[in-house]
Amino acid sequence: xxxxxxxxxxxxxxxxxxxxxxxxxxxxxxxxxxxxxxxxxxxxxxxxxxxxxxxxxxxxxxxxxxxxxxxxxxxxxxxxxxxxxxxxxxxxxxxxxxxxxxxxxxxxxxxxxxxxxxxxxxxxxxxxxxxxxxxxxxxxxxxxxxxxxxxxxxxxxxxxxxxxxxxxxxxxxxxxxxxxxxxxxxxxxxxxxxxxxxxxxxxxxxxxxxxxxxxxxxxxxxxxxxxxxxxxxxxxxxxxxxxxxxx
Numbered sequence: 001x002x003x004x005x006x007x008x009x010x011x012x013x014x015x016x017x018x019x020x021x022x023x024x025x026x027x028x029x030x031x032x033x034x035x036x037x038x039x040x041x042x043x044x045x046x047x048x049x050x051x052x053x054x055x056x057x058x059x060x061x062x063x064x065x066x067x068x069x070x071x072x073x074x075x076x077x078x079x080x081x082x083x084x085x086x087x088x089x090x091x092x093x094x095x096x097x098x099x100x101x102x103x104x105x106x107x108x109x110x111x112x113x114x115x116x117x118x119x120x121x122x123x124x125x126x127x128x129x130x131x132x133x134x135x136x137x138x139x140x141x142x143x144x145x146x147x148x149x150x151x152x153x154x155x156x157x158x159x160x161x162x163x164x165x166x167x168x169x170x171x172x173x174x175x176x177x178x179x180x181x182x183x184x185x186x187x188x189x190x191x192x193x194x195x196x197x198x199x200x201x202x203x204x205x206x207x208x209x210x211x212x213x214x215x216x217x218x219x220x221x222x223x224x225x226x227x228x229x230x231x232x233x234x235x236x237x238x239x240x241x242x243x244x245x246x247x
Contacts, residue, residue, distance in 0.1 A: 009234040010044040011175045012090055020198040027194045028155050048175040049234075054099045056134055063132045066102075066145035070128030077124055078107025078146030082216060082224040083182070086139045087169060090233030094139030095176075098231075101168040102143060103130040109151030109161075118151050144222065147184070155194050162189035162196070169229055176231045183209045184225065 022034035062069040067076055083102075087095040105111045108121035112129050127146065135141045148163045162183050169178040183190050190196055190209065199205050207230070216224035 010049065011173060011232040011234050013041070014232065018199075018201040018204040020195075020200075024194075024198040027198050030198070044173075044175050047173075049173045051174060052170065054097055054134055054170075059132060059134060064141075064143040066104075066127070066129065066131045066143065069131060071126040074126050076106065076127035076146050078127075078149075080144070080222040081147050082142060082144050082218060082222050083165070083210065083227055084140070084142035084213070084216060084224065085210075085226050085228040087135050087141060087171065087229045087231065088139055089171070089176075089231055093233070094135075094137075095171045095231060096135055096137045096139055098135045098139070098141075098169055098171040099132060100135065100141045100143075100229075101130070101132040101170075102145075102165050104145065104148040104165040105129065105151060107146050107149050109149035109163075121149070121151065150187075150189055159192075159194065160189055162187045162193050167229070169231055171231050173234075178229070178231050180229070181208060182227050185209055185211050 022030060024030045024034075060069070067080060070076075087098045087100065089095055105116075106121075106124040106127045106129060108124070110116055110118050110121035110123055112123060112127070131143055131145070133141050133143050145165070148165060150160050150163050152158070152160050164181045164183050167178070167180045167182060169180075170176070171178075181195070183196070187209075190205075196205060196208070199208075207228075210225035210227040213224045213226040216226070218224070
């Protein structure tokens with residue numbers, strides 16, 4: 001009889017060389033948010049490996065349509081876009097039934113949040129700025145929204161955040177959870193962003209930038225961007241002198 005760990009396999013450790021350091025003084029908020037002591041490595045528990053599970057019944061019909069899911073008396077203001085891609089693991093395998101949650105500022109760079117102090121930009125009464133979607137059996141996802149605007153923030157004088165969309169991805173186990181941001185191809189604010197600059201791996205930065213995808217444009221309606229996501233992979237368990245799943 002195999003244990004759950006043997007059945008599913010532990011997830012790989014995170015590669016700290018491609019993830020930003022928790023303490024990054026150039027990104028001033030990290031000074032207070034970062035841990036002060038060395039991390040402790042723990043083996044994956046059963047819940048880390050196997051949960052949670054999601055069902056399409058838990059999502060609403062418009063959850064992946066940010067243009068319509070908060071519209072009351074008209075359409076949101078801004079450039080309409082489609083965002084699509086695949087959720088894969090580090091082994092290149094598709095991750096089906098992963099929950100992809102997104103949230104963002106509106107076209108003027110304003111969040112629908114009481115702590116957003118960018119008062120120059122108006123709140124769009126027809127845009128909530130959040131949505132979610134499950135990946136299909138091939139790990140594919142898509143949603144529709146308006147392109148968010150950049151906005152100033154008090155990190156340094158004249159610091160502006162590039163246009164971006166926040167992502168939370170929950171795949172087949174809690175240990176795969178990923179929080180990240182998606183930027184847009186050609187945005188001149190990306191190289192100077194302190195959050196982006198906290199990543200010391202050029203390939204990882206490129207992986208955060210969605211590419212314009214002309215083949216997915218909706219004619220006379222929306223441009224499209226392709227954004228693939230990679231979460232932690234699981235390693236095969238070695239026992240009885242063979243790799244699990246191999247023949």
